[in-house]
Amino acid sequence: MNIPNKLKSLVVGDLHFGVSYEIFEEKEEVFNHINELREELSRIIEENSADRLVLLGDIKHNVPAGILNLSEILSNFFLEMKELIDVEIVLGNHDKDIEPFIPEDICLHGGEGTNLGENIGLFHGHSWPSPDTLRNELVVMAHEHPYIEEREGKGKRTTRPVWIKTRLNKNNLPERLSGALEDRNPEFVIIPAFNELATKGTVNRKIPEEWTKHHPFFRNHAIELDRAEIYSLTGNLLGELKNLRID
Numbered sequence: 001m002n003i004p005n006k007l008k009s010l011v012v013g014d015l016h017f018g019v020s021y022e023i024f025e026e027k028e029e030v031f032n033h034i035n036e037l038r039e040e041l042s043r044i045i046e047e048n049s050a051d052r053l054v055l056l057g058d059i060k061h062n063v064p065a066g067i068l069n070l071s072e073i074l075s076n077f078f079l080e081m082k083e084l085i086d087v088e089i090v091l092g093n094h095d096k097d098i099e100p101f102i103p104e105d106i107c108l109h110g111g112e113g114t115n116l117g118e119n120i121g122l123f124h125g126h127s128w129p130s131p132d133t134l135r136n137e138l139v140v141m142a143h144e145h146p147y148i149e150e151r152e153g154k155g156k157r158t159t160r161p162v163w164i165k166t167r168l169n170k171n172n173l174p175e176r177l178s179g180a181l182e183d184r185n186p187e188f189v190i191i192p193a194f195n196e197l198a199t200k201g202t203v204n205r206k207i208p209e210e211w212t213k214h215h216p217f218f219r220n221h222a223i224e225l226d227r228a229e230i231y232s233l234t235g236n237l238l239g240e241l242k243n244l245r246i247d
Protein backbone atom coordinates (compact mmCIF):
# COMPACT_ATOMS: atom_id res chain seq x y z
CA MET A 1 0.00 0.00 0.00
CA ASN A 2 1.40 3.39 -0.93
CA ILE A 3 0.09 6.16 1.31
CA PRO A 4 0.65 9.67 -0.14
CA ASN A 5 3.10 11.78 1.87
CA LYS A 6 4.10 8.82 4.02
CA LEU A 7 7.60 7.39 4.07
CA LYS A 8 7.86 4.04 2.33
CA SER A 9 9.98 1.75 4.52
CA LEU A 10 11.63 -1.50 3.54
CA VAL A 11 12.32 -3.81 6.50
CA VAL A 12 14.90 -6.55 5.94
CA GLY A 13 16.04 -9.06 8.54
CA ASP A 14 18.77 -11.68 8.82
CA LEU A 15 21.10 -10.88 5.97
CA HIS A 16 23.69 -13.07 7.76
CA PHE A 17 26.52 -11.91 5.49
CA GLY A 18 29.13 -14.67 5.39
CA VAL A 19 26.96 -17.64 6.39
CA SER A 20 27.72 -18.95 2.90
CA TYR A 21 31.13 -20.11 4.23
CA GLU A 22 29.21 -23.07 5.70
CA ILE A 23 28.07 -24.06 2.18
CA PHE A 24 30.86 -23.09 -0.22
CA GLU A 25 34.48 -24.19 -0.03
CA GLU A 26 36.00 -21.40 -2.12
CA LYS A 27 36.38 -17.94 -0.52
CA GLU A 28 35.42 -16.41 -3.86
CA GLU A 29 32.05 -18.20 -3.81
CA VAL A 30 31.39 -16.98 -0.26
CA PHE A 31 32.20 -13.42 -1.34
CA ASN A 32 30.11 -13.71 -4.52
CA HIS A 33 27.07 -14.78 -2.54
CA ILE A 34 27.36 -11.67 -0.35
CA ASN A 35 27.50 -9.55 -3.51
CA GLU A 36 24.39 -11.27 -4.86
CA LEU A 37 22.54 -10.35 -1.63
CA ARG A 38 23.74 -6.72 -1.88
CA GLU A 39 22.63 -6.47 -5.49
CA GLU A 40 19.24 -8.03 -4.77
CA LEU A 41 18.65 -5.60 -1.92
CA SER A 42 19.63 -2.59 -4.08
CA ARG A 43 17.26 -3.82 -6.81
CA ILE A 44 14.34 -4.16 -4.36
CA ILE A 45 14.99 -0.66 -2.96
CA GLU A 46 14.99 0.85 -6.45
CA GLU A 47 12.04 -1.14 -7.80
CA ASN A 48 9.89 -0.14 -4.83
CA SER A 49 11.13 3.48 -4.62
CA ALA A 50 11.62 2.94 -0.88
CA ASP A 51 12.52 5.98 1.27
CA ARG A 52 13.93 4.17 4.29
CA LEU A 53 15.70 0.85 4.85
CA VAL A 54 15.48 -0.81 8.27
CA LEU A 55 18.01 -3.61 8.76
CA LEU A 56 16.31 -5.70 11.43
CA GLY A 57 19.32 -7.43 12.90
CA ASP A 58 21.83 -10.18 12.12
CA ILE A 59 23.38 -8.25 9.29
CA LYS A 60 26.39 -10.53 9.48
CA HIS A 61 27.07 -14.11 10.52
CA ASN A 62 29.83 -15.27 12.85
CA VAL A 63 32.56 -16.20 10.38
CA PRO A 64 35.93 -17.67 11.48
CA ALA A 65 38.90 -15.35 10.99
CA GLY A 66 40.74 -15.60 7.68
CA ILE A 67 37.76 -16.43 5.48
CA LEU A 68 36.44 -12.94 4.74
CA ASN A 69 37.35 -9.34 5.40
CA LEU A 70 33.97 -8.68 7.01
CA SER A 71 34.96 -5.23 8.29
CA GLU A 72 35.60 -4.05 4.73
CA ILE A 73 32.48 -5.78 3.39
CA LEU A 74 30.29 -4.18 6.08
CA SER A 75 31.84 -0.70 5.73
CA ASN A 76 31.30 -0.77 1.96
CA PHE A 77 27.79 -2.14 2.34
CA PHE A 78 26.70 0.59 4.76
CA LEU A 79 28.20 3.33 2.58
CA GLU A 80 26.53 1.88 -0.52
CA MET A 81 23.11 1.70 1.20
CA LYS A 82 23.50 5.21 2.64
CA GLU A 83 23.98 6.57 -0.90
CA LEU A 84 20.70 4.95 -1.97
CA ILE A 85 18.37 5.48 0.97
CA ASP A 86 17.95 6.52 4.63
CA VAL A 87 19.15 3.60 6.76
CA GLU A 88 18.29 2.52 10.30
CA ILE A 89 19.77 -0.49 12.05
CA VAL A 90 18.32 -2.64 14.82
CA LEU A 91 21.06 -4.84 16.25
CA GLY A 92 20.67 -8.63 16.37
CA ASN A 93 22.52 -11.31 18.32
CA HIS A 94 25.18 -11.68 15.58
CA ASP A 95 25.88 -7.93 15.38
CA LYS A 96 27.77 -7.35 18.62
CA ASP A 97 31.00 -6.17 16.98
CA ILE A 98 29.74 -4.27 13.93
CA GLU A 99 29.26 -0.82 15.49
CA PRO A 100 32.75 0.48 14.48
CA PHE A 101 31.82 -0.03 10.81
CA ILE A 102 28.49 1.80 10.96
CA PRO A 103 28.67 5.42 9.73
CA GLU A 104 27.77 7.97 12.42
CA ASP A 105 24.73 9.28 10.58
CA ILE A 106 23.01 5.87 10.48
CA CYS A 107 20.50 5.59 13.32
CA LEU A 108 21.28 2.60 15.52
CA HIS A 109 18.96 0.73 17.93
CA GLY A 110 19.65 -2.12 20.34
CA GLY A 111 17.80 -5.36 21.05
CA GLU A 112 14.94 -3.44 22.68
CA GLY A 113 13.87 -2.30 19.20
CA THR A 114 12.33 0.92 17.95
CA ASN A 115 9.16 2.52 16.64
CA LEU A 116 8.71 3.31 12.99
CA GLY A 117 6.52 6.30 13.79
CA GLU A 118 3.33 4.91 12.30
CA ASN A 119 2.26 2.70 15.17
CA ILE A 120 4.70 0.00 14.11
CA GLY A 121 7.25 -1.52 16.51
CA LEU A 122 10.35 -3.34 15.27
CA PHE A 123 12.88 -5.50 17.09
CA HIS A 124 15.19 -8.39 16.22
CA GLY A 125 13.84 -11.10 18.55
CA HIS A 126 16.80 -12.60 20.47
CA SER A 127 15.76 -10.63 23.56
CA TRP A 128 12.52 -9.10 24.80
CA PRO A 129 11.64 -5.74 23.23
CA SER A 130 10.99 -2.62 25.27
CA PRO A 131 7.39 -1.87 26.36
CA ASP A 132 7.42 1.08 23.90
CA THR A 133 8.29 -1.22 20.98
CA LEU A 134 5.52 -3.67 21.87
CA ARG A 135 2.85 -1.01 22.52
CA ASN A 136 1.91 -0.57 18.85
CA GLU A 137 -0.80 -1.72 16.44
CA LEU A 138 1.72 -3.78 14.49
CA VAL A 139 4.92 -5.35 15.83
CA VAL A 140 7.52 -6.87 13.48
CA MET A 141 10.21 -9.33 14.51
CA ALA A 142 13.00 -11.17 12.60
CA HIS A 143 15.46 -13.76 14.06
CA GLU A 144 13.33 -16.91 13.61
CA HIS A 145 13.98 -17.51 9.86
CA PRO A 146 10.54 -19.16 9.61
CA TYR A 147 10.05 -22.03 7.18
CA ILE A 148 7.41 -24.69 6.73
CA GLU A 149 8.05 -28.22 5.59
CA GLU A 150 5.73 -29.79 3.01
CA ARG A 151 5.32 -33.37 1.79
CA GLU A 152 5.47 -33.90 -1.93
CA GLY A 153 4.53 -37.34 -3.15
CA LYS A 154 6.35 -40.44 -1.89
CA GLY A 155 8.25 -39.38 1.20
CA LYS A 156 9.72 -36.37 -0.59
CA ARG A 157 9.87 -33.26 1.58
CA THR A 158 10.51 -29.68 0.64
CA THR A 159 10.80 -26.54 2.72
CA ARG A 160 9.96 -22.93 1.96
CA PRO A 161 10.40 -19.64 3.79
CA VAL A 162 7.20 -18.03 5.08
CA TRP A 163 5.74 -15.03 6.86
CA ILE A 164 3.92 -15.57 10.15
CA LYS A 165 1.05 -13.31 11.27
CA THR A 166 -0.37 -13.84 14.72
CA ARG A 167 -1.19 -12.28 18.12
CA LEU A 168 0.49 -12.43 21.51
CA ASN A 169 -0.27 -14.74 24.41
CA LYS A 170 -0.13 -11.81 26.79
CA ASN A 171 -0.29 -14.02 29.90
CA ASN A 172 3.09 -15.50 28.97
CA LEU A 173 4.88 -12.17 28.59
CA PRO A 174 7.03 -10.71 31.38
CA GLU A 175 4.84 -8.54 33.59
CA ARG A 176 6.51 -5.28 32.52
CA LEU A 177 5.43 -6.02 28.92
CA SER A 178 1.94 -7.41 29.52
CA GLY A 179 1.26 -4.51 31.91
CA ALA A 180 2.39 -1.95 29.32
CA LEU A 181 0.04 -3.42 26.71
CA GLU A 182 -3.04 -2.89 28.93
CA ASP A 183 -6.00 -4.02 26.77
CA ARG A 184 -4.09 -4.01 23.45
CA ASN A 185 -2.89 -7.07 21.60
CA PRO A 186 -0.88 -5.99 18.56
CA GLU A 187 -0.76 -7.80 15.25
CA PHE A 188 2.56 -9.67 15.43
CA VAL A 189 4.47 -10.43 12.24
CA ILE A 190 7.61 -12.58 11.95
CA ILE A 191 9.50 -11.89 8.73
CA PRO A 192 11.49 -14.44 6.71
CA ALA A 193 15.29 -14.29 6.60
CA PHE A 194 16.57 -12.35 3.58
CA ASN A 195 19.45 -14.82 3.20
CA GLU A 196 18.11 -18.20 2.12
CA LEU A 197 21.32 -19.91 3.30
CA ALA A 198 20.72 -18.98 6.95
CA THR A 199 19.48 -21.73 9.31
CA LYS A 200 15.89 -22.81 8.75
CA GLY A 201 13.43 -22.44 11.63
CA THR A 202 10.82 -25.02 10.61
CA VAL A 203 7.69 -24.00 12.51
CA ASN A 204 5.24 -26.74 11.52
CA ARG A 205 7.25 -29.48 13.25
CA LYS A 206 7.78 -29.83 16.99
CA ILE A 207 10.25 -27.07 17.86
CA PRO A 208 13.30 -28.50 19.70
CA GLU A 209 13.74 -27.12 23.21
CA GLU A 210 17.42 -26.45 22.53
CA TRP A 211 16.47 -24.17 19.63
CA THR A 212 14.19 -22.01 21.77
CA LYS A 213 17.03 -21.00 24.15
CA HIS A 214 17.69 -17.71 22.36
CA HIS A 215 14.09 -17.23 21.25
CA PRO A 216 12.16 -15.74 24.19
CA PHE A 217 8.80 -15.56 22.39
CA PHE A 218 8.93 -19.25 21.43
CA ARG A 219 10.48 -20.42 24.71
CA ASN A 220 7.77 -18.72 26.74
CA HIS A 221 4.89 -19.54 24.34
CA ALA A 222 4.32 -15.79 24.19
CA ILE A 223 2.86 -15.92 20.67
CA GLU A 224 -0.21 -17.82 19.51
CA LEU A 225 1.40 -20.40 17.23
CA ASP A 226 -1.54 -22.70 16.48
CA ARG A 227 -3.75 -19.88 15.27
CA ALA A 228 -0.90 -18.15 13.45
CA GLU A 229 -1.55 -17.45 9.77
CA ILE A 230 1.24 -18.64 7.46
CA TYR A 231 1.89 -16.73 4.22
CA SER A 232 4.12 -17.55 1.25
CA LEU A 233 6.86 -15.08 0.26
CA THR A 234 4.48 -13.65 -2.34
CA GLY A 235 1.81 -13.01 0.30
CA ASN A 236 -0.56 -15.93 -0.37
CA LEU A 237 -2.27 -17.31 2.73
CA LEU A 238 -1.24 -20.98 3.07
CA GLY A 239 -3.40 -21.59 6.15
CA GLU A 240 -3.30 -21.59 9.93
CA LEU A 241 -0.27 -23.30 11.42
CA LYS A 242 -2.41 -25.87 13.24
CA ASN A 243 -3.63 -27.12 9.83
CA LEU A 244 -0.13 -27.25 8.33
CA ARG A 245 1.49 -29.38 11.03
CA ILE A 246 3.26 -32.51 9.82
CA ASP A 247 3.99 -34.21 13.14
Ligand SMILES: [Fe+2]
Binds near residue numbers: 092093124126
Ligand atom coordinates in the same frame (compact mmCIF):
# COMPACT_ATOMS: atom_id res chain seq x y z
FE1 LIG B 1 19.12 -13.55 15.20
